Amino acid sequence: MAPIPTSREGYHFKADTIHEGLYTEAAIESTKSPKPFYDVIVIGSGFTGLTAARDLSTAGKSVLLIEARDRIGGRTWATRSRGHYMEMGGTWVYWTQPHVWSELKRYGLDRELKQTTGTSGDLEVLQFKSRGSDPLKEYSFDGPGGYNVIMETAIYKFLDVDGAGGTKILARPYDRDFVRNIPLKFMKLTCKDRLDQLPELPQEHKDLIASMFETIGCASIDKTPFFEILRWFGLSGFTFRGWLASVDELSLKRGTTSLALAIMDESRADIVLSSPVASVIRSRTEPLTTITTRTGKVFRTTKVICTLPVNCLGDVSFDPPISPLKLAAAREQHLTKIVKVHTYTSEKLVPTFVSSLSPSKIPFGYTESDVHDSKEGGGTFSVFFGSESELDRCTPLATFRELKKILPSEFNNEKRNPKFNPKEMFWHDWTNDEFAKGAWCTFPMGWQENYLDALREDEQGGSCIFANADWADGWRGFIDGAFEMGRSSAWRVLKEERNANRASKL
Template identity: 30%
Template sequence: MTALSRDGPQWTATMGLTPGLKVLLLEARDRIGGRSWSSNIGGYPFEMGGTWVHWAQPHVWREICRYNMRSALEVSPDYTSGRNSFALYTAGGKDAHELTHADEDALLISSIGKFFNVDGRQGQTLMPRPHDEFHNADVLACDDLTAADRLAQIQDELTGKEEAALKAWLLLMSGASLETSSFYEHLYWWSLCEHSYKGAVDFLIKYKFRDGQSAFALKFWNEALSTGNLHYIFNTPISSISDTPDLTAVTLTAGNVFKARKVISTVPLNVLSTITFSPPLSDLKAQAIATGHIQHTTKLHAEVTNADLRSWSVINPSSELVFAFGDGTTPAGNTHIVSFGANANHLEPELDIEDTKRALTDLTPMQIERLVFHN
């Protein structure tokens, strides 16, 4: 068996290693973990991709339990000291409002509730069973609406503060723009979070690994190595995959060819266009590859000397960074700020570091010691 990845392996006994199958991992990157990995700098794990976990994520939680890592989690927000405040920007970023975290919750509960209240029950009638999302076929009509369409429907119901909070939340959740993200997809994740704001916060942005996602990935990796059945090559981009009834041939960009009876490809959507498939993929898959992801989230970390920002958060839907908050304290005693931008007003942090620093300091004054990001 050959496994191809641009996003790193997370092998378990259920994937064939323990039963005795020989597996060759061809990994384009120079590391494991893919889009959920942490970079340890100065003794602190900066999460470069997927971060938060929850027992409502059944497949992930199964492995957390199997590796006995339930006590390895910590809570991201900490409002016990420091500034303990929430900043909201309205009127295209011109007006700044200094509020409390209780105000933050109230604004988001109210505005998000209105956004999803398409059936008088905040989506519970249209999508009562998120594990069987088409249980009520009427929900399919929601896929004809973008987030911008739905926002326009409730425009007159929202205050200026509610509109700003809601727009930023939707940009944070989609990483895209209001015009390109589907209302149906927003409704789907809302339903998975038990149709509640508290569920969304708890499930999506609260619990993280104290030692970073890479500590979790290493559990998979070390287990796989212990079987003696895993072989691997890093820094091996793929140029083509040719499938026949008997064998599948995988050709590297370096020219090497590997053949196996089974191949599992975990190459992400935005990289698939660099690989030639024989026979060709279906027209629908080809269309998806040509379109690519609409989600282009910017995730930017800052280590700052301002200790009071550990309990601070901000929302600004007009900024290149729509959402930011204090996410930890580094061994040096500095505050870790994590911030997010969306494709609607996209920021490429590496293009101009001074502009990147300005995007942060425009949100609130801060003394930046270090920026951490990846392209």
Template identity: 25%
Template sequence: MSEAGHSASGEADYDAIVVGAGFAGAVAARELAAQGRRVLVLEARDRIGGRTMVGTFMGRRIELGGAGVHWVQPHLFAEMQRYGFGFHEAPLANLDKAYMMLSDGRVLDVPPDTFDREYNAAFDRFCARSRELFPRPYAPLDNPEVLALDAVSAHEHLHSLGLNELQRASMNAELTLYGGAPTTELSYPSFVKFHALASWDTYTFTDSEKRYHVAGGTHALCEAILADARADVRLGAEVASVAQGEAGVVLTLASGARFSASIAVLTLPTKVYPDVAFEPPLSAEKQRFIENAEMCDGAELYVHVRQNLGNTFAFCDDPNPFNAIQTFAYGPELGTLLKITLGRQSLIDIEDIDAVAAEIRKVHHDAEVLSIAPYNWARDRFTKTAWSSYRKGWFSQYKAMAAPEGRLLFAGSATADGWHEYIDGAVESGIRAAREARRFFENPG
């Protein structure tokens, strides 16, 4: 290859290079290949899947990243239908016990029916205007009032509702989990949009976030999509720089290898963009979004407890580090596997088994922790944040991150119109980027 990144004949190596082999990248690659394009996928990790990741713990498959799926998430559901994947149901219904840890550390043992009723009442109150604000949820900024309300934090709105102690604590725990930050930072309307996407229905929303996973695992679905692309895929290929000019784009890896194409589709998590040198630089609007918009300090953790605790769920209000603790599996011989989701991993060392055990015993007093399986997305150098959440004032700016710049197209869940904290948002964004690519090739001028 010449210094310009083209072959001796002057032709680019590929029509399109996709950076990232998560769901956004896999879908973009497949759609580009369906257009007849020569596609290269560059993935910095030694695996595909991005911020979804499947592992094993106590002989069971576990999801250590994005996992929640539902049929009201149309892009992902279509992919599951296309490749023959069904739903696996988590044991969230028919709880034996429900707990609420308040911000001061007190733990309430709440009858499950009461817990559901009070949480649902809080959620309904918080999202009471969802249909009014988002009559068409996939056009979330069409209502001018949404732009004005973006400056309102989730905390400010929550504390204006006159909720009781249990309602306020359970809703604040949920919001902390979604924001991956104190609720004083989270954009109020960015969360309400999820309620609108779930058919303006609290029960459906709750099912979409906690109850259903992909049968066979998210990794298998991502593999099926990427296999359909028949693209060249290179793992361990960390992109160091991206240069674009009139003839095309040249991507240089940390190893020094160089590849050229007519266009590039970038699906990096937002906070990773500063690790790549762009020539010319990205727009000022994108740079401001990258610096300010996202904040999620989240992580995932599985814990094996000797005792059979039954089917339980607990919300823990901020600043308690474990926002949601739910039974993943249980039985007389197994004991209990707990799945824990943290919005603010910086509040605890999730690799310290003693610290983890001490937190669990605040809810399950006699629990004997035998082993743990943590994954810290906020400290992963190829993500730097967990799920995509918007700081107040920045939800209204997400389209700046999604906008094409010359021969560069941008995808990833943070750029989605719809379910931006979910796999569905990543799939949606990959479809959009491929559509933008089609327009570029039809009219490259």
């Protein structure tokens, strides 16, 4: 019998007992006999690395993926319980995300999608707390004075810094030259600054949109850049409904791991897992780079694609050294510091979405999927995002116990889900994850204008390309941004060789 694929990552909490490690189909086997030299070595097997390795290897290049984890997928992977796939990291896909959608079409997965119950059309009300200690308030979604009407009106005013709802300022969000020329004054605004410029908005409406903006980076509005919000809405068509659909509506039935496995199945690249890179050293006498892992494995290549997340750029020794600005960004860290928690309740829950303003132990959460197979016990899976700074983080067990204590108050009220009581919890602690040090990337104030160009620069004389969703042109921090960067980095390697071959024939 084949062993059950399991990662050492993640935790399962049940009956006041914690179990380390979770089932995942992403825990594949390493190549048995990797070679000492490859045309290209890709550091990291998140979607950026997987895509780059696939495109290069299917174009005839010998490629090695070196992965620190015991699984593929990076900040995107899924586990399973009671027939339900739970995304422990990145989740959402939608046709407004062009790169990921083309990948889904490529593998026939565009027909393997599901709708999250807590963000679906079945959702009748939003539950909201102005502050963590406040009672829950309910807002109906539709009709006059409903949540959708409030949000569409208020967000248009929020984005309208140009008399056109933001559409002139960010007319071409993928064009880095266009974005570079956006007036600096808009980069200097926090979300709070912008809300303070709108005295005509009722405070209640400001609190509602502030709570939504705080879900973008799980940070307070005085730390969240206005430009980050403008970017997300610009990529979604500058509407509230378009934004909701783009960022929290559809996910893969069998998890994002099904997409990662489809890419690996097509790829001809070799892979070594559980092999964190220690150093990347470029020879000063010949076009050769030596990569050494922490366990002493040594591989050589002429070209490197480094897909390390921004928060981890300082964890590998580069010689020649990489840009001081890359290292400064790694020291400062991006905003999103959370734990992602899935809960299982034996009771079937009414579709629910809840959010609250910071400081809050649970910034937001929602019902995700009902268990329809009676043999699996019925019930509902839900998802919550826990604040790193507010929860008891002394031990994983302490965190689980606190979550079990406070989660009922997030969903319970007399009319809706009065018996919310999580029987099991599954989580990934992204903040204390050594190879991520945070969840999806949300830029802090100052990063757009001070660090972005440096993060995108090649290093070591152009032999080392840096590619990651954290500095994508489009959906930064999303699966789509990872595909954008993986494709473009592979194409650059192939184009460089093609141009060199043409020049040699002249």
